[in-house]
Amino acid sequence: MVRTKVLRNILSIITLVLLASLSHAKSSKSSIDGLRIHVRHIDSKGNFSKMELLQRMTHRSHKRMNRLVRKTHHPPRHSTKHESSAETNVHVGSGEYVMDIAIGTPSLTFPAIIDTGSDLIWTQCKPCGRCFSQPTPIFDPSTSSTYKRLPCTAELCKALPYYKCGLNNASCQYQYVYGDGSFTHGNLSSETFTLGSKKFNNIAFGCGNLNSDGFAESSGLVGLGRSKYSLVSQLKFKAFSYCFASLDKQKQSPMLFGSLCYLNASVAKGPAQTTPLLKNPIFPFYYYLSLLGITVGTTKLDIPSSTFALNSNGTGGMLIDSGTSITYLEQTGYDAVKRHFISQMRLPVADGKDIGFDLCFASRSKPSFALPKFILHFDGADLALPENNYFIHDSDTGLFCLTVMGSSGGMSILGSMQQENFKIIYDTKKSKLSFIPTQCDQQ
Ligand SMILES: *[C@@H]1O[C@H](CO)[C@@H](O)[C@H](O)[C@H]1NC(C)=O
Ligand SMILES: *[C@@H]1O[C@H](CO)[C@@H](O)[C@H](O)[C@H]1NC(C)=O
Ligand SMILES: *[C@@H]1O[C@H](CO)[C@@H](O)[C@H](O)[C@H]1NC(C)=O
Ligand SMILES: *[C@@H]1O[C@H](CO)[C@@H](O)[C@H](O)[C@H]1NC(C)=O
C-alpha cells in the first residue's frame, strides 16, 4: 500500500519535471511571433452625440453595403489585366476603424483606415496632383532614404488589377477605384513601415499623387483582404486578430498579428469557436462565412439554409467585414428575424428611419427585461450575441433599435457592431475564423 503510494508520488514528480522541461523547450525556441498594435473607431475623436454617431455609422454602412452588392452583381470582365478598365475593378473603400502606421526613414506616422474588404496599402504622396486634406503631413518620398519606386516588371505590379507602365518600365502606375467613385492613383512603391515598435522593410504600397475625397479622418488605407498586397500577406504572418471595444467607451481596441493572436486565452469569457472562411470565386480577396441558420429567442427560424449560401457567380453569401458597422441579412432571412423580434418583444414598434434603422421599439430607457436571444449558426460555430451587439438604445429619441437590417441583392454582411467584444482571429493560412468572447478594452 505504502509502496504504491510512494511510487505514484515519484511518478507524478517525474511527470511534472517532464512537463516543465517540455514547456521550457517550447518557450526557449521562441515560437511566438507577432505584433500588437491598437486601432480606434473613426469617429472617436469627433465628440459626437450618440444620435449623431448612429446616423454617421448607419449612413456609412448603408453606402458600403450598397457598393458591395453593386460590385458582386457586376463582376469584373475577364479581359487582359493590363487593358481592363479601372472602373471594372472597383473596391469597397473606407471603413470604421483606424490604425497608426509609420512610413519611411525617418518615419512619419499617419492614421490609416483598416479594411478587410480591400487589399492595397496606400497613402497620399507628394507631389500632389490632387490630394484631400488629411490629419497628418503628406508623405514626401524625396525625404525618405528607404523609398523605392517599383518597376513595371515587379511581381506585385503585374498582379495589380489595373496598372500602366512608365517610361522604360521604370514605374508601375496603379489606379484603384472604390465603389462610390473615390480613387487613388500613383506609383506602386516600396518602403520601410513601422508598426508598434517593429520595422518591416520593402513593403509594397500605393504612393498616391491623385486622390479623391472620401477617406476622411485618415491619410490612407491599409488593406487586410486575402491577396499578395495586403498588410498581413506582406508581413508574412499566418493570422491576425482584432477585438473591437464597445463604442460607448471610446476605448482603443487591440489588434494582433502572428501567433500572438492565440495567446491570452485566460482572459476569454468563453470558449473559442471556429468556422471555415469561404472564398468567393469572383472576389477572392473577401472573407466569407457560411451562415446556415438563425435563432431568435427560443425559435430556430424556419428558413432554408440556401438563403445565405454563396453562389458560384459571386452573389449571395455572408461576408465578414471590419468596415461595415451594422449587420445586413438577405431580405427573406431578415424578414423572418424581424417578424420574430416583433412578436417576442413586449414593446410598441416605432419609426427609426431618422437614425437609419429599420426595426425600432419605443422605450424611454433601456428595457430591463431579458431580450430574445439572437444566435447566428455558422458551419461548426454558434455566435450567440450579447444584447448590446444587436440592440442599441438612444435616449435622445427614446428608440431601441435592432442593429441588423435587410440587404438588397441577396448578400449578407456581418458588421463590426456585431463583432464587438469578441476577439476575431483570421487564420489566413488555414482559412479559418475563430471568435472568442472577450472584454476587448481589458485585453
Ligand atoms: C463635446 O460636445 C458637447 C455637446 O455638444 C460640448 O458641450 C462639449 O464642450 C464638447 N467637448 C469638446 C471637448 O469639444
Ligand atoms: C447568380 O446565381 C444565383 C443562383 O444560381 C441566381 O439566382 C442569380 O440570378 C445569379 N445572379 C446574377 C447576377 O447572375
Ligand atoms: C517592359 O516590360 C515588358 C513586360 O515585362 C517587356 O515586354 C518590355 O520589353 C519592357 N519594355 C522595356 C522598354 O523595357
Ligand atoms: C510617379 O512618380 C513620378 C516621379 O516622381 C511623378 O512625377 C508622378 O507624378 C508619379 N505619379 C504618377 C501617377 O505617375
Ligand SMILES: *[C@@H]1O[C@H](CO)[C@@H](O)[C@H](O)[C@H]1NC(C)=O
Ligand atoms: C494579454 O492581456 C494582458 C492584460 O490582461 C495584456 O497586458 C497583454 O498585452 C495581452 N497580451 C496579448 C498578446 O494580447
